[in-house]
Amino acid sequence: xxxxxxxxxxxTDRQQLLDEIKAARAQVLAAIERLTExxxxxxxxxGWSVKDHINHLTACDEIRFFEISRVSQGGRAASRVPExxxxxxxxxxxxxxxxxxxxxxxxxxxxxxxxxxxxxxxxAPEQALDPKAYVNYAVNGSIEHDIAHAAAIRExxxxxxx
Amino acid sequence: MSGSEQQRLIEELDAAARGIDAAxxxxxDEKAxxxxxxGWSVKDHLTHLTFxxxMRYFEVRRIVAGGRASFPVTSExxxxxxxxxxxxxxxxxxFAQAVADLAFAREQVKTAVSEARAxxxxxxxxxxxxxxGAGHEIDHAGFIEALRKEQGI
Numbered sequence: 262x263x264x265x266x267x268x269x270x271x272x273t274d275r276q277q278l279l280d281e282i283k284a285a286r287a288q289v290l291a292a293i294e295r296l297t298e299x300x301x302x303x304x305x306x307x308g309w310s311v312k313d314h315i316n317h318l319t320a321c322d323e324i325r326f327f328e329i330s331r332v333s334q335g336g337r338a339a340s341r342v343p344e345x346x347x348x349x350x351x352x353x354x355x356x357x358x359x360x361x362x363x364x365x366x367x368x369x370x371x372x373x374x375x376x377x378x379x380x381x382x383x384x385a386p387e388q389a390l391d392p393k394a395y396v397n398y399a400v401n402g403s404i405e406h407d408i409a410h411a412a413a414i415r416e417x418x419x420x421x422x423x
Numbered sequence: 424m425s426g427s428e429q430q431r432l433i434e435e436l437d438a439a440a441r442g443i444d445a446a447x448x449x450x451x452d453e454k455a456x457x458x459x460x461x462g463w464s465v466k467d468h469l470t471h472l473t474f475x476x477x478m479r480y481f482e483v484r485r486i487v488a489g490g491r492a493s494f495p496v497t498s499e500x501x502x503x504x505x506x507x508x509x510x511x512x513x514x515x516x517x518f519a520q521a522v523a524d525l526a527f528a529r530e531q532v533k534t535a536v537s538e539a540r541a542x543x544x545x546x547x548x549x550x551x552x553x554x555x556g557a558g559h560e561i562d563h564a565g566f567i568e569a570l571r572k573e574q575g576i
Binding site: 354361366 | 505516
């Protein structure tokens with residue numbers, strides 16, 4: 262009975278995690294609705310365009326997928342970048358690489374990377390669902406991250422009146 | 424591309440992987456972590472290969488689905504910056520995990536290639552990251568051998 266309750270709780274936690282991840286991503290998708298390719302390419306005040314924000318989220322999920330897979334197999338999280346300048350430099354490098362991609366592909370890539378993260382979470386053992394097992398790309402890290410980037414995009418749209 | 428040709432690509436990667444296995448044979452965590460004159464250790468070479476296989480996995484999936492390469496051919500400086508950042512980032516991993524991570528990422532690439540539509544693998548717009556990475560592994564097996572010679576390990 263206790264074991265069954267434990268399994269049920271784990272399933273509930275997993276489902277809650279997936280629901281929160283999905284809700285946060287919905288904010289991102291809502292924030293970019295009806296933007297044109299040209300609008301998405303326009304650099305905002307912080308230097309990143311909407312497309313840069315999207316490509317950044319994709320890259321994070323690509324890394325997150327492998328981090329979850331690594332921890333699921335009993336390994337350590339590989340990514341331990343100090344926040345601040347080193348992380349900013351890494352993010353900038355990746356975003357710069359992807360700046361040429363059309364927005365349609367940026368969104369397709371975003372969705373694909375997220376589908377793999379979701380699959381990885383669905384198949385992950387309990388130890389890989391613990392955020393403490395990660396440093397930079399935690400299993401639940403995309404929730405706050407998506408919400409923050411969605412807010413940045415909304416703020417930019419508001420300032421641009423679009 | 425026929426299935427057997429896809430298999431040939433995978434076998435090419437398997438052969439390159441055996442080259443890496445031979446190059447790192449007999450190393451322990453301490454020896455694999457010693458950095459050579461150019462700043463990288465054997466472990467650094469492994470985590471570097473792993474990162475690019477991780478990116479390659481998504482690149483293959485992206486291109487066979489009809490998309491463009493997300494890593495275009497860029498300046499050496501841009502790629503070098505990513506390389507150094509990633510290697511520094513993963514330096515804390517134990518050697519055994521670096522080996523396991525490389526094997527896992529490589530398997531993911533093999534899966535993506537084996538499931539790819541043939542014409543996209545041939546006609547796809549691969550740029551900085553090739554579809555299989557065998558040549559990259561062969562190059563780094565050579566670098567590792569040279570590093571071991573330099574350090575007498």
